Amino acid sequence: MRILINNQNFILHQSGAVFWEEKKMLLISDVHLGKVTHFRKHGIGIPKQAIFENFNRLKTVLELFDAETIIFLGDLFHSKINTEWDFFAEWIKEYSQKIILVEGNHDIISKSNYEELNIEIYNELIIDDFLLTHHPTEKESFFNFCGHIHPAIQLRGLGRQFLNLPCFFRKSNQLIFPAFGEFTGTSYMTPTENDKAYAITKEGVIEISIN
Secondary structure, eight states, rough: OOETTTTEEEEOOTTTTEEEETEEEEEOOOOBBBOOOOOOOTOOOOEEEEEEGHHHHHHHHHHHHSEEEEEEESSBSSSOOHHHHHHHHHHHHHHHEEEEEEEETTTSSOHHHHTTTTTTEESEEETTTTHHHHHSSTTTOEEEOOOSEEEEEEEEETTTTEEEEEEEEEETTEEEOOOOSOOOOOOOOOOOOOOOEEEEEEEEEEEEEOO
16 A cells, blocks of 8 residues: 655555665564564473464565664664574575664663674665654655555454454554554554554555444
């Protein structure tokens, strides 16, 4: 789905990524690499193959869009370094795009580790009249791209049927990204008449009517 914000074109992909056409930038939030290994280490029965799902999804969107820059909007790695960091370091070598991390609350790994992989790190990033952060942030005259919340929306059907879908949640001056990573959980949002929700389905991204 393509949307227009401040005269710029953005493609919302069902993976949770967004491609900024004019800037050739791929924006991704809350990958939480290392989380599957962290769960398995603590005895939670997640199949080992799930470790590679995030890398497969990253590969898919990078092959789909002609991105020159990848910007991660925080929580790229879930916690302390584990074996998934090695997979990430190998994955980086396959691509030539510039990579930027806007730090999130889970990004506790030493900056030197990212610098060794030529990843630039910022607390926040301003590009034209857009403010890129991890936590939802309001700043006058800027439109905010952010993550952290892992938004989802609950749709009600006939009777007592419910459908829960991750979504991009748009306010007048903000777009909150869904979590890109596997096993990240969601937080249900309740749109008002001034909000928009773009729900992620198996077929693609669809705008949900508030009325």
